[in-house]
Amino acid sequence: MRHLIIYAHPNENSLNHNILNTVVETLQSHNQEIIVRDLYKIGFNPVLSLNDMQGQRMGKVSDDVKAEQEYISWAEQITFIYPIWWTGLPAMMKGYIDRVFSYGFAYRYDQGVQKGLLKDKKTVIINTHGKSHEEYEKTGMDKALTLTSDNGIFIYSGLEIIRHLFFDKADKASSEDLQIWKDQIKNLYAEHALNY
Numbered sequence: 001m002r003h004l005i006i007y008a009h010p011n012e013n014s015l016n017h018n019i020l021n022t023v024v025e026t027l028q029s030h031n032q033e034i035i036v037r038d039l040y041k042i043g044f045n046p047v048l049s050l051n052d053m054q055g056q057r058m059g060k061v062s063d064d065v066k067a068e069q070e071y072i073s074w075a076e077q078i079t080f081i082y083p084i085w086w087t088g089l090p091a092m093m094k095g096y097i098d099r100v101f102s103y104g105f106a107y108r109y110d111q112g113v114q115k116g117l118l119k120d121k122k123t124v125i126i127n128t129h130g131k132s133h134e135e136y137e138k139t140g141m142d143k144a145l146t147l148t149s150d151n152g153i154f155i156y157s158g159l160e161i162i163r164h165l166f167f168d169k170a171d172k173a174s175s176e177d178l179q180i181w182k183d184q185i186k187n188l189y190a191e192h193a194l195n196y
Helices: 015-029 050-057 063-074 091-100 133-139 141-155 175-193
Strands: 002-007 033-038 077-083 107-110 113-116 122-128 160-167
Touching: 002 015, 002 063, 015 033, 015 077, 015 122, 015 175, 033 063, 063 091, 077 091, 122 141, 122 175, 133 141, 141 160, 160 175
Parallel strands: 002 033, 002 077, 077 122, 122 160
Antiparallel strands: 107 113
16 A cells, blocks of 8 residues: 655654654555655745735635645555644645645535545644643633644545544653653554554
């Protein structure tokens, strides 16, 4: 299966990078085709410009966006790995969505009805955050994240979410926590993400 990993974190020593390595190693152990788009490493420009907006309306995108869209078109499954910062996507990942998930590529409107265009692609989302699950539930942030990212971006674009993993209290994670999370990732891909 063709797996695309879209990753956003600037620190190669971060928990998120450790998670990225776990996903890559798991997929490699199952002989999967993998492409990793490390948005910081490739220097992706996350700023949606006026030229981008005008081009999208005419069905035209810049070369860097076209390249990312080709990776998405190639993929059968897409994994997004990024931390939750200020209760949302990091600017790098949000800018990637703004520019790459453009009208006519990720979605369109037919007679006023919105249609996601990235159908037949499975998606795994892996997030880390500093708060506990209990704090997120108490404030309703868990539901807000589901509405704004899962429904508002991924499902809206036609992607089918296999699983959305949230690893909480990430800034205080112990080696035991890390091992539990790695096992969850390995089991997830072994059970759901390698064959459909």
